[in-house]
Amino acid sequence: MNFNKFALLEAIKERRDAERISQAELSRRTNIPQSHISRIERGIVDVQLSTLMQISFALGCELRMIPKRHVDLVDRVIDRQPYETNDKPAYSLDDET
C-alpha cells in the first residue's frame, strides 16, 4: 500500500510554473540535474527528503506536516483548494506498490 505523492509533486510544478522558472533554471539553482527534476515532477522516482527540500527552498517554500484537522484551512491559506469545494481529499490511497 502506498500513498498518492502526486499532490505534492504537482505542487512543485505549480509553484515552478507560477514563478515562471524552467526546469533548467531550477536545476541551476539547486544543482539537481534537470533530467532528475523532470523525473521527480512526473513521479518516476521516489525523491529523497533532502532533494525535496532543496527544490522547495529554491521555490520559496518550506515543507510541513499538517495535522489532518488543519489541512483544509492550510490549503485555503496556501491557495491550493478553491474555497467552496471540499469533497476531495488532497491525498488518497492507491495500489501502486
Place this chain on the structure above:
Amino acid sequence: MNFNKFALLEAIKERRDAERISQAELSRRTNIPQSHISRIERGIVDVQLSTLMQISFALGCELRMIPKRHVDLVDRVIDRQPYETNDKPAYSLDDET
C-alpha cells in the same frame, strides 16, 4: 549545500509523542521496520518521500509545501511555533554535504 531537515524530522517525533505511539507501534501501522524509523527520526538516513508520507499518514498528517510568506501563519495554526517569537527560520542552511 544542504538543508536542515531536522525541523521536519522532529515534527515526526513530536507528533508521535503527542499521540503516545511507540516506534514499534508506528512500525506496525506502517510496515516500516522500527530500526528504520529510529534512524529516520535521528536524521541518519535521507528518507524517501513515500516513506515520509506513510509515516505522516499514520500520524494523522499530510505533507504540504508552504510558501514562505505563509509559513508563520501556518506554523501558528499547527502549533509549531510560539505566537510571540519570529526570529528563527524553521529551516536553515548547513554544510552537511
Place this chain on the structure above:
DNA sequence: TGGATCAATATAGTATAATATATATTTTGT
C-alpha cells in the same frame, strides 16, 4: 531554414535507502 530554448528520455556507474533480523542499550515504572 537554421538556431535557440525547453522538456523528455535512455543508460551506466555509484551511493545509499530500505529490509530482515538480531542484539544491545536506554528509559520507564514499580
Place this chain on the structure above:
DNA sequence: ACAAAATATATATTATACTATATTGATCCA
C-alpha cells in the same frame, strides 16, 4: 534494583535514487 518496554545499533542483502551525459522532439522566431 529489577523487569519490561522503548529505542538504538549491527550486519548483510536488495532495491533504487542520484549523477553525468547524450540524444530526441517540439516550439518559437529572426
